[in-house]
Amino acid sequence: MHNQTCFLLYYNKYGDNDAFLHCFSAEEGYRSFFVKGIYSSKNKKKPYLFPLNLLNISVVKKGSSQSVSTISKLELAAEFYDFNDVKTNSILFFTAEFLHQILRNEDQNHQSFSAIYDFREEIKSNNFDAHIELLFRFLKISGIAPLYNQKKYLDPESGTFHEEISNAVFNDEISDIWKSFLENEHLKIHLKKTQRNDVLDSLMVYYHLHFTGFYIPNSLAVLRQIFE
Template sequence: MNLQNGFLLSFIKYGENDAVLHCFTEEEGFQSYFLKGIYSKKNKKKALLQPLNQLSFSVYPSRGNSISSVSRFELVKNNDIYTDVKINTIIFFISDFLSHVLKYENKNTPIYSSIEDFIHQLTHKNYQAHLLFLLDVLKIQGVAPLMGEGSFLDPETGTFSLQISHQLFNEEISTLWKEALYADDFYATKVRSSLRKDFLDSILIYYHYHITDFKTPASLEIIQQIFE
């Protein structure tokens, strides 16, 4: 048996009482765990199955092709953030996003720390934190745009040029990318409410160009509606 700390990204009910958890762990990256009896009537820990909750697992190693089983788990840190509708929507969007982007990711300490920082921002009601977190992931993965003197970001090449190459990457949106990427404290970057939709759309377009098999999160429409 070994101990693992990890962020819960998603979970699927299996049978009547069991579940399969998908997590991003501190030591082993993306992992799937089998959790027995979590949906039984007497089990009160099902309330801990909240996306992006940081959990500590006691894990039995897998045998053959089976996945590892969790014998018990605890909440690492209690964050009272799920009662805020906007924060809750952000959490579901980012957990959906990470479930796809980190599916084949091994141990990655910078990303794990980045998720911790992101959760910290949410506890302080930073309602634009998800936008800047997505850029931070690009930086950690080594595919963020290269700084240049041009005024327009070319999402396909990841460079700034003198001519606009994509209608969504106008000068205003491109300047926002520069400010956010190269700020000393990127979470302090201000994204005006009128630009949030286009800025998020531009980020997702960039991901499609630079992250293999990237899929737009199904919860995109919901988060766009919440912030309209």
């Protein structure tokens, strides 16, 4: 028996009652699991399948670390939080979709796991900028953060600051916000309603340029509508 503590990033139904779970675990990083009967009428654990729930998973180890293992036991690893707030749910869905992209090839990484854990704690406190803070934090974890200097505008393509603007998304206001995060990755900010989407736009542009294969999460459109 092999036990893992995992954040659920994504899941897809298989057949009538089963599912594949795609998770990021503290012990092994990104892993996929097969769970039987989770959608059956008698199974009471279907509510566990919510983005970024922290799960305790027990499996019988088979083959290489890349093979899909079948779950023998599935439990919540922490107190279950039923997020009924539409804003919170939209943030969780977006963040899980984002993490599912950038962590797919990631092995054990305590920094990444801790960052997700901290994000969840912020969400519990109704920090509606927590996902933006997390995306900035993962720039450093992934090693693609811009190089900080005192010049005015961030050039997203080169990842450096210049005196002349090179991309309309990265105006002086957005560039200043980026500088604040680069100086302090644990910065807690309170963005204005008009800033939030602009900052997210800038992050999507930057990740697309610097993270191979990155695409804009489908759930971003819903997130935008919720916060408009």
